[in-house]
Amino acid sequence: MNNDWLRRKALESIYHAKSGHPGGVLSAIDIIEYLYNNEMDYDINDFDRIDRDRFVLSKGHSAAALYAVAAKVGIISSSRLNGLRKLNHELQAHTHRVSTPWAEASTGSLGQGFSFAIGEAYGLRMQNVSNRVYVMIGDGEMQEGEVWEGAMFASHNGLDNLCAIVDYNKLQSDDFNENIIKLEPLTAKWESFGWSVIEIDGHDGIEIKEAFDKAKKIKLKPTIIIAHTVKGKGVSYMENSPAWHGSLKLTDSELRSALSELGASEKEIEEAISG
Numbered sequence: 001m002n003n004d005w006l007r008r009k010a011l012e013s014i015y016h017a018k019s020g021h022p023g024g025v026l027s028a029i030d031i032i033e034y035l036y037n038n039e040m041d042y043d044i045n046d047f048d049r050i051d052r053d054r055f056v057l058s059k060g061h062s063a064a065a066l067y068a069v070a071a072k073v074g075i076i077s078s079s080r081l082n083g084l085r086k087l088n089h090e091l092q093a094h095t096h097r098v099s100t101p102w103a104e105a106s107t108g109s110l111g112q113g114f115s116f117a118i119g120e121a122y123g124l125r126m127q128n129v130s131n132r133v134y135v136m137i138g139d140g141e142m143q144e145g146e147v148w149e150g151a152m153f154a155s156h157n158g159l160d161n162l163c164a165i166v167d168y169n170k171l172q173s174d175d176f177n178e179n180i181i182k183l184e185p186l187t188a189k190w191e192s193f194g195w196s197v198i199e200i201d202g203h204d205g206i207e208i209k210e211a212f213d214k215a216k217k218i219k220l221k222p223t224i225i226i227a228h229t230v231k232g233k234g235v236s237y238m239e240n241s242p243a244w245h246g247s248l249k250l251t252d253s254e255l256r257s258a259l260s261e262l263g264a265s266e267k268e269i270e271e272a273i274s275g
Helices: 004-017 022-039 060-073 078-083 112-126 145-156 186-192 205-217 252-261 266-274
Strands: 054-057 133-138 162-168 196-201 223-228
Touching (some): 004 060, 004 078, 004 266, 022 060, 022 133, 022 162, 022 205, 112 133, 112 145, 186 196, 186 223, 205 223, 252 266
Parallel strands (some): 054 133, 133 162, 162 223, 196 223
8 A cells, every 4th residue: 555645645744743653543533534535435525424434533643643634535625734733723632522523532541432432332322323443543653541431341342343443553652552551362362252254464455455345244242353554654763663753843854764665756845844
């Protein structure tokens, strides 16, 4: 998959915000793009429709990825992206249901977006609405007990309209997952909670498509797609480095280097720097 433009715009917005979480933004963006461009049933002019698919970014610190995708598909203007994290701007550091109603949920406190998505899926089923709910969680987020409470509830209620995606980049704030709290055997854990599990390369377009196609056919249980991804995907000095998780400021030289690797021309780089 080539989503270099999205990666560039997300990094540019983080640069102008003077703070952000580039690593997880770059690992998550391919799947978010696929959902909005190929999978979900929604209307960019009507996010109040009951009969629409929903996406919840439970790992809310990667909001810059969702905002870049929203610009690509026409939900917002790309001119809004560099307002990320600014006071009184709609694009806040974590998704905010009031200022960005199309983002579905206010997330950031890890685990809560996952619970919100489960509630949406349960509510749709109670209203006999056949649309689906997609929710992306981080791998570090799975260390929250709320995730496993929600997993039990979703399985117990057979929420086959719910599809979760793990952005499994193996890193979280400060270090590798395995050095903080080990997650493996991850597939066996989710299966033991009554979920259908699909494992994929989260940057491979064919595998992503096949996973979502398969998930739609699974009945009587929720599905989780364990997407193996690369933290900082596309920028060599960020890839697989805990230092690039977040709460950091990109320098001019770092942004220039990243944008160059992502195929930007000198003119595009200068325009990105100037904002």
